[in-house]
Every structure is written in C-alpha cells, then in structure tokens.
Amino acid sequence: MxxxxxxxxxxxxxxxxxxxxxxxxxxxxxxxxxxxxxxxxxxxxxxxxxxxxxxxxxxxxxxxxxxxxxxxxxxxxxxxxxxxxxxxxxxxxxxxxxxxxxGKLVLWSSTEGYVDDKGEVLRKGDFKHLAIANPKTAPYGEAGMAVMEKLGLTAAITPKLVTGENITQTYDFVSTGNAELGFVALSQVQKDGKLKGGSAWIVPADMYQPxxxxxxxxxxxxxxxxxxxxxxxxxxxxxxxxxxxxxxxxxxxxxxxxxxxxxxxxxxxx
Structure with a gap:
C-alpha cells in the first residue's frame, strides 16, 4: 500500500x-x-x-x-x-x-411525519429497510446498533438493515427513498436548529456511548x-x-x- x-x-x-x-x-x-x-x-x-x-x-x-x-x-x-x-x-x-x-445521532426519514418524536416507528416495524453506517468502521453506525440493542429490537430489525459504507452513503439511502428511514448524524439533517426536511427523532444521549x-x-x-x-x-x-x-x-x-x-x-x- x-x-x-x-x-x-x-x-x-x-x-x-x-x-x-x-x-x-x-x-x-x-x-x-x-x-x-x-x-x-x-x-x-x-x-x-x-x-x-x-x-x-x-x-x-x-x-x-x-x-x-x-x-x-x-x-x-x-x-x-x-x-x-x-x-x-x-x-x-x-x-x-x-x-x-x-456528535448526536438521529433517526431520520425524508418523508414528512414518518418518524415520530419518540422513535416508536422502530417498535411498529412497518418499514422494509432501515439504513445504518457500517458499525465496524463508522462510529455513528456503532451508535445506531447500540440503540437497537437498548430497545431490544436488534433481532427484529437486523434483516431489514441496509448498510452504508459511511454516514454519507447512509444518508443517501434515506434521502433517495431506498430506505424509509435510517440512523444518521444530526449534522446532516439540521442547520441552525431547524430540520432541513423530512421527519426525525433525536435519539436521547443515554441510549448510546457519548x-x-x-x-x-x-x-x-x-x-x-x-x-x-x-x-x-x-x-x-x-x-x-x-x-x-x-x-x-x-x-x-x-x-x-x-x-x-x-x-x-x-x-x-x-
């Protein structure tokens, strides 16, 4: 190399x-x-x-x-x-x-009203794909997996995961509609305290490692x-x-x- x-x-x-x-x-x-x-x-x-x-x-x-x-x-x-x-x-x-x-983790969808402000959409599970960055190489992906484990949903959601090489590709999966929702960085979907579009749940900080x-x-x-x-x-x-x-x-x-x-x-x- x-x-x-x-x-x-x-x-x-x-x-x-x-x-x-x-x-x-x-x-x-x-x-x-x-x-x-x-x-x-x-x-x-x-x-x-x-x-x-x-x-x-x-x-x-x-x-x-x-x-x-x-x-x-x-x-x-x-x-x-x-x-x-x-x-x-x-x-x-x-x-x-x-x-x-x-950094702050957010569950985001490009569709207005799709993600509620408490993340209950994860428990309902009525989605086909959830995007996440590769947890082996991306800290935000590792945090997303921690949230699912905390909620006891890892086994149920794992078959629906679409893995991005990094957080940018993960965001792209959601923004293009290839995944209904995904765990991304708050910095990707918020500017000056306002959501740039879609719907989101800002994941409580105690659900993943700082x-x-x-x-x-x-x-x-x-x-x-x-x-x-x-x-x-x-x-x-x-x-x-x-x-x-x-x-x-x-x-x-x-x-x-x-x-x-x-x-x-x-x-x-x-």
Whole structure:
C-alpha cells in the first residue's frame, strides 16, 4: 500500500505533500463532519490564507489509509479512540489531540411525519429497510446498533438493515427513498436548529456511548505551520459557531485527551 500512495504522488494524482504546497493542508475527515468542515475551510482561508484539501470517509477506513501511508496531515475523526490509536502507534502527535465536538445521532426519514418524536416507528416495524453506517468502521453506525440493542429490537430489525459504507452513503439511502428511514448524524439533517426536511427523532444521549469527536495532528506534519493553524482554528469562536449550527455539542474549552493533558489546577481541569 505504501508503494501505491507513492505512485499517486509521483504521477501527480491524488495528494500533494506539505513540502510542495506549504499553504495547503491535507485533511482526512469523518463523513459526518464533511459539510461543517467545508464551511470552516472558507473561514480558515480568509483568516490564514491556507487552503484545505479534504478527503472524507468512514473513520475506520481513513485510519487504514493513514496506516498504509496516505499523506494526510490532520485527522478529524468521528470518535476519540481512533486518533488515540494513531498516537499510541506514533503516527500522530499526542499533545495535539483534542475533542472538537460531541456528535448526536438521529433517526431520520425524508418523508414528512414518518418518524415520530419518540422513535416508536422502530417498535411498529412497518418499514422494509432501515439504513445504518457500517458499525465496524463508522462510529455513528456503532451508535445506531447500540440503540437497537437498548430497545431490544436488534433481532427484529437486523434483516431489514441496509448498510452504508459511511454516514454519507447512509444518508443517501434515506434521502433517495431506498430506505424509509435510517440512523444518521444530526449534522446532516439540521442547520441552525431547524430540520432541513423530512421527519426525525433525536435519539436521547443515554441510549448510546457519548460520541466525542477528536482531531489530531499526524506525525508527518509535525513541522507544518498550516496544519497546526487549522487545529487552533477549530478551537476558535468562528469554527465553534459553525460546528454548533450543525447540531453538535461543543466542549468548552475543547477537551484534550486525558493522557496528553496535565492540569495542576483542580478548578480548571483539562
């Protein structure tokens, strides 16, 4: 795989290195956060002059690409454990990992009135297909499976599942009507506190593990001023306003990974 990435670079296809374009940051981002990041990229360019080259996908698949030599510089994940794994294997810088948002899961249908505000549509089961992101590679898919287990509906609904490669494909299944409903990210269906269409049940947070979404600087970019500037920008007011507008909960201040943060002030924990 490392040879494959090298061929892409030599042929001019795909990614560019930080050396070649110091003002362009190669970003691997979880699919649920691709739209907010596009909006953030515009503000970041105005502020810093740097541009982002964004590659979106399932968190697990992006991790595999990084492991196999993909020249990303910043990883914006849909969880905290995957960036931590990169830190543990020396592929990311420990003191740069922080939580930029907490994701929220929603059961959504593109049809008005189809999903009730308590999710009873799941118990009724009068649907043919329910879309979900691959729980092995996508944290939102893992959360969706946890909800079904919590409701005692796993056995009944599993035969009806349509699995998306990532949360974007899962959303597409529902938006095109190939699945009547599905578990997606709130950020995909809400903007400025309003549902963009269809009907939805925002799943209570106690029905799945908290989805702390972390960002981290990858080790091959440890000397990149542009990459470091992006991570700092993510913590700032402009970026946080955008993130919040898409329905994410914002940690205040952005939460650093426990192992890479030491505080001597009990009143100001990391």
């Amino acid at each position: 490392r040879i494959f990435w090298a061929i892409l670079l030599v042929s001019g296809v795909g990614f560019a290195t930080n050396t070649a374009l110091a003002d362009e940051v190669q970003v691997a981002v979880a699919s649920n956060f691709s739209k907010p990041l596009e909006a953030i990229a515009e503000k970041f360019k105005v502020t810093s002059g740097h541009e982002l080259k964004i590659s979106a996908g399932a968190t697990g698949k992006l991790y595999a690409q990084i492991e196999n030599g993909a020249p990303f510089e910043v990883f914006i994940s849909a969880d905290s454990k995957t960036p931590k794994k990169l830190v543990e294997t020396k592929m990311a810088e420990a003191d740069t990992q922080f939580t930029y948002a907490f 989805m702390a979404q972390d960002a981290v600087l990858l080790s091959n970019a440890k000397d990149s001023a542009a990459a470091k500037a992006l991570l700092e920008f993510l913590k700032g007011e402009e970026a946080q306003a955008i993130i919040s507008s898409y329905g994410y909960e914002i940690p205040t201040p952005p939460r650093r990974d426990a192992k890479s943060c030491v505080s001597t002030d009990s009143a100001k924990p990391c």
